[in-house]
Amino acid sequence: MERPPARTPEGSRKTPVTSGLAARAHRTFTPPELIRNFCIIAHIDHGKSTLADRMLQLTGVVEERAMRAQYLDRMDIERERGITIKSQAVRLPWAAPGRDGKTIDHVLNLIDTPGHVDFTYEVSRSLAACEGAVLLVDAAQGIEAQTLANLYLALENDLHVIPVLNKIDLPAAQPERYAEEIAHIIGGSPDDVLRVSGKTGAGVKELLDKVVAEIPPPVGDADAPARAMIFDSVYDIYRGVITYIRVIDGKITPRERIQMMSTRAIHELLEVGVISPEPIPTVGLGVGEVGYLITGVKDVRQSKVGDTITSAAKGATVPLGGYRDPRPMVYSGLYPLDGSDYPLLRDALDKLRLNDAALTYEPETSAALGFGYRCGYLGLLHMEITRDRLEREFGLDLISTTPNVVYRVTMEDTTTHVVTNPSDWPSGKIRDIVEPIVRCTIISPSEYIGTIMELCQSRRGSLGGMDYLSETRVELRYTMPLGEIIFDFFDALKSRTRGYASLDYEEIGMQEADLVKVDILLQGEAVDAFSAIVHKDSAYGYGVSMTAKLRELIPRQQFEVPIQAAVGSRVIARETIRAMRKDVLAKCYGGDITRKRKLLEKQKEGKKRMKMVGRVEVPQEAFIAALSTDSAPAAGKDAKK
Template sequence: MKNIRNFCIIAHIDHGKSTLADRLLERTQTIKVTEGQMLDDMDLERERGITIKSHAIQMDYTQDGQHYTLNLIDTPGHVDFSYEVSRSIAACEGCLLLVDSTQGVQAQTISNLYMAIEHDLEIIPVLSKCDMVNSMPEEVEDEIIELLGCKREDIIRASGKTGEGVDNILRAIIEKVPAPVGDENAPLQAMIFDSVFNPFRGIIAYYKIINGSLHSGEEVVFVNTGQRYIADEIGVLKMELSARKELHCGDVGYIVSGIKMATEVKVGDTITSVAKPCEKAIAGFEEVKPMVFAGLYPVETEDFENLRTSLEKLQLNDASLTFSPESSVALGFGFRCGFLGLLHMDIIQERLDREFNMNVITTVPNVSYNVYDKHLNMLEVHNPAGMPDATDVDHIEEPYIRASIITKTDYIGSIMTLCLNKRGELVKQEYVSGDRVEIHYDMPLAEIVIDFYDKLKSISKGYASFDYHPIEFRPSRLVKLDILLNGEPVDALSTLTHVDNATNFGRRMCEKLKELLPRQQFDIAIQAAIGAKIIARETVKQLRKDVTAKCYGGDISRKRKLLEKQKRGKKRMKQIGNVEVPQKAFLAVLKLD
């Protein structure tokens, strides 16, 4: 055990984690790097330059005649996947804190760092991209010293592109990161930190053994789900899976046991032996809760079953996706899906399109609310259509988040205005270094779901970085805003909004829909309503045919007869006329500003 080192790399998005991982793999001669980001195996990850799934790999390295086993766990940097990052951190004893020398410390750097400090990890600060022309190593080193309280000589300057500083990083990992501690003879205790789906072998779980040892063919139990399996194959994670007869305390490995359902393997769960079980599970396990909900509907109604199959297959790769069937008057049958955040939702849509060729309509994303009736019974509502009648509701609670924004001092004013417009409450403001400030706000999650991040980036010319974590549910004055077309409510356009914003929002919705709906042979009344009260109205005027064009001369009664006939036809048409709503109208709600 004394020659094992388990470590991860944490950083803000796009600070060079995966590129540095490539150099470490190359230097330890684990693999020959043929193209960039060897650990990011999804096309989407390579195109967008982000890590969506965390990856683990074992490297062998010899220093001063001693042979060491290094287990690297590469983590995603985006806030939507922070639970996965926290479990990866819990499986390590040390971490490389990577800071981009051209951008400095950013919001996720700090939130991931706090996670590492909570788990008592040994932190090795590394300055990346030092070969860039616009790198500012001295200034960024000052920021790191202020953040960590370390010495300047502790910070390693490196570059993922040129390979500078990689040897120093490997030396620091061996010298500073402590070896794993645990009891080889105790009952088996292993923590699952990730799982992947293999079409031939089922779900493969990745874990780190905290205490005891695991043998091939042993019967094991997953503590939180209570499921029992036979360990058909166990082994370590090289670039390919490498089978072993047994794994010991401190090892990071995988288990194949023919698991079919992604929901049976939960990140953070404990594996123990059936013959000699451990007394208690490893602390820190929690269910991943979806934060953002949206309806996914197939464009063609007959594709409903195909969409179900596609979502089930996606769920095998991504257990944090949840879905349940629902139906809408406007869109037919579809699914209400729960996502970890907006990026997660975007990625799922993209993967449905690419991997399964599914074309879907997405409704307005919203969050889950706790609705209390007059007897104070709680109902969890994910969809405005599921709201009980307003007369039965005592109060509604909505989820709040603590947002942390790091920006240059020039943009403080406009960012504060943006947060106040989104019902934010300022908690504190502190200076990170010279001209950079960190602002903390408490905000309703519903306000940041749609376009907050885009606005923040444009206000700050791309300099502000944003991170958040959920804190609690708070009572709020919310109302359900319905959109009516010719008196019929369109459930897919309903939203829950704050009382103060409702009138303004309803008016803007009606104006936008007036632009987008095609004209018909009859007037279309677009109305926004709260309960029975209409708060805004627009009318799409009818298309009219000049039926009197063929009358020239003659008595006025001839023209009147034709106009009366047209009027009767229009009246009948209005009774049975229905309005086609284009897909653009559903997306317009997201881009009202």
């Protein structure tokens, strides 16, 4: 029987690597002084993945016939949307001149990172595996909000930053102007900023030489017990859990027994290798090397991102620092359309969390939707991508409920409730409510300052500061409630600034707010799936829009159905679905009017009785349409460009 073709961690077929250095690299350990670990960080659409393509071609690790645009974006959803969702590590051979002028073969470990603010956690994990970062800026757009956010992340990790202007081949490019802007922010001279084109390949060779010359080699003790950090994992249906690691001390070789320091689980290594850009088995990984290992373990909980791997025989006693656990900013319920798919949803979330460490979830039930999970996300785009991946990769049909942030409610008797779902809202006298707030950074042309201020103030924002980056571009810093920006704030910002403004935000704490829970009642019964927590001033608007939407979606019944929005016991909005009326006079041709009146009265009494015992069944399609997050997260679809 013929064996199935070997697969990469992303499920694609292996392809042969033709580069001589790449082919030799898997037979020996690479000395740390010849290794350079770096990542590319930038705002969305500034050309990270395209520049990575040129590096793959220039170093010869991908054959011309196998090359395609955005080669490292492996998932279908990444290629369809034109965005990077997962960081990808790849090993590149590069011959660069050494200090004595002789050409020396080096190994570059490149990590291509996402640009969207929702995937900042992916970027922070990638930075922890590197010693340097290429800060990429579009020569036609200049520094954007997410550029600054990623720069601060790199500086926090003490990385050497190489500033680069990309897209210098564009007719609208202004490299001199934006080089001065970069130099003003990070220091140094505008002449130190490299000019490259990810499209044509101009300047890429000089960039790789500069990476070798300026980024420091990794530091570690080759003779110490092995210690390696897990920075990512993926599940393969054939080979089980595939773990991506960066070796800090010692070495890791195939067939040795390793131990996960957090769970104390011991496994035998079946395969150790590097990705260049397809998996290549090696004799092991030494200090500073980035690669993968396979243990054949099928239990996805055994490989935790941030855990330290060591040798089971003579292992290290002190684990590495790990990563700061991500804090979810947006919560939403995920329910299978078919209740029998609940176990499949649980398994799918377990496997997806292996590849997406920022996802959190816990079981919950809804009277309207049945059994499901309450999931925590880093933003609306993260929520949308997660649901998309669950539907594509695991074949599930899902409903997601209205997104919410985390509120803390203190009652009169001083008890505190953490509310992530409107159904958790406590009853009784409330003393105070606090909600999460974020610091927003908005970068925009200076002519839009007035409209941006007006928008932010209408969303309960307070101005924290304003700086001019150049004569025509300004940076505004606002403190705003997270609940005000997770829906359509980004859309409103883009439309008011003709698409020129960029947004980035980070959570900074909690503040007191005047919030209420709006219930939607059908025939006097509350439907928990439609409830929402909103600011007191927005309650009426939410009630009117939701009742109007449900009036269109719920089919007419044999009796009149009132749809009401209520805050506590006070109704603030109402719509009515008129009853279907059967023509009981169809068979009456002329004759006494009292006969017709008798039939109409009889019909009226029947409808009144039916209304007393009747219950409104909301069709599944109405839930999907009313709770659809496709319109709201459109703000996150291009998330914070």
